[in-house]
Amino acid sequence: MRRRTTLTVSFFLFASLLAIAQQQERVDLNVIHKIKTAELGEGGGFGGGGRGGGAAGSKVMDTMYQLTDHYGPRLTNSPQFRRAGDWAVGQLKEWGMSNVHLEKWATGTGGGRGGPIPSWEITGYSGAMVEPTYMPIIGVPVAWTGSTNGSVTGEAVLAQIQTQADMDKFHGKLKGKIVLNSANAAGTVGPLDLPFPTAPLARRYTDTELTDLVPELLPTGGGRGGRGGGRGGRGGANANMTPEELxxxxxxxxxxxxxxxVxxxxxxxxxxxxxxxxxxGAQNRMDTTNLPQVSITAEHYNRIARLLEHNVPVKLTFDIKTQFxxxxxDSFNVVAEIPGTTKPNELVMVGGHFDSWH
Structure with a gap:
């Protein structure tokens, strides 16, 4: 009899705790169904309406189209950035979100690198090698750099300038020249090292590889590592300079x-x-007199550098139009809210970059 009483009490205690837990956190299956429908569409196919923008299904590709194709690259404070922000506000309101607005913030405060960020955009670009033979040059003007004020043509030169001695070496030799100045792995401005690609462009990490990456997430004080090997720390003669000296x-x-x-x-x-x-981007973003600077593909850079290393004169022509x-x-964040019902006083924040390189 004692065992039965204990079992009965335990059962009712478990049932009571389960009932309390269900009251505290009720699972709304209707909401879960709506989320699945929004992602997969009524028919269950991936992406739902897809690029056609159907009423049901994920809007991810529609949103990507607007931001990347319609409005294009969104350099901070550029006209494209601001137009995309206005579109985002309208779209979020259309989706029924609350308190949708652009929240202004000052780029020149808070000790941010480079100080204030002006509006800047490319309004025209063309570049080509015209001697010893013609080659269109794939490139993009570096952010916050100037225009050429019409088409300019000049001889290409390799010039690594990292010290006062380098300045003395090239003094009086660069007038009217177009200077190639990217250092390769050897610390010189010759052709860049481009290993032959043998791995797929994209693949999933294995569990072991993910585990091996964990220590790399901890700051070690070294230079930033970008994708594909990254830039790492500074090399060459100015590697030991303090940030102020650099x-x-x-x-x-x-x-x-x-x-x-130049x-x-x-x-x-x-x-x-x-x-x-x-x-x-240029370091001094507010200097509207910054010299024109172009980032070109490594393959085109290397062809020009190899010709110069073989003492073959190279003539280049560029026409660059940028606007400051x-x-x-002042910049902005795009802000919107989805008010909660069961826990209205709690916040869940989700964010991401709205701006991009150009």
Missing amino acids: QAFQTKLRSFVKDEG LLTLQATARGESGTLFGG DTSNT
């Missing part, structure tokens, strides 16, 4: 190339291959 030298270098009459500079990186390039607007350096 900034002072780069300011001096910008003045040097301007005073020497037409523009070309850069490339081994991070890209098969036509992929990385644009990047320094009158408004």
Whole structure:
């Protein structure tokens, strides 16, 4: 009899706890069904409406189209960035979200790298090698750099300038030149090292590989590592400079190339291959007199560099049009809310980059 009583009490205690748990966190299967329908569509097919923008199904591809195709690259504070922000506000309101707005923030505060961010955009670009033979050059002007003010043509030169001694070496020799100045693995400005690709462009990490990556997530004090090997720390003669010393030298270098009459500079990186390039941005973003600078594909950079290493004169031509607007350096975040019902006083924040490189 005692055993039966204990069993009965235990059963009712378990049932009571289960009932309390269900009252505290009720699973709304109707909401789960709505989420599945929004992703898969009524018919259960992946993507639902797809690119056609049907009423049911995921809107991911429609959103990607608007941001990447319609409005295009969204460099911070650029006209494309602001137009895309206005579209996002309208779309979020259409989806029924609350308190949708652009939340302004000042780019020149908080100790951010480079200070204020002006509006900047590319309005025209063309580049080509015209001697010893013609070759269109795939490239993009570096963010916050200037225009050529019409088409310019000049001889290409390899020039690694990392010290005052380098400035003295090239003094009086760069007027009217187009300078290639990207360092390769050997620390020189010759052709970049491009290993032959043997791995697929994309694949899933194994469990072991994911485990091996964990220690790399901890900061070690080294340079930033980008995709495909990354840039790592600085190399060459200025590797041991403090950040303040490096900034002072780069300011001096910008003045040097301007005073020497350089037409523009070309850069490339081994991070890209098969036509992929990385644009990047100028350090002094508010300087509307920044020298034109173009990031070109590593393959085109290497062809020009190899010709120069074989003492073959190379002539290049560029026509670059960029536009600054320094009158408004405030940026914004796109903010929207989905009010809760069962726990209205709790917050779940989800965010991501709205801007992008150009």
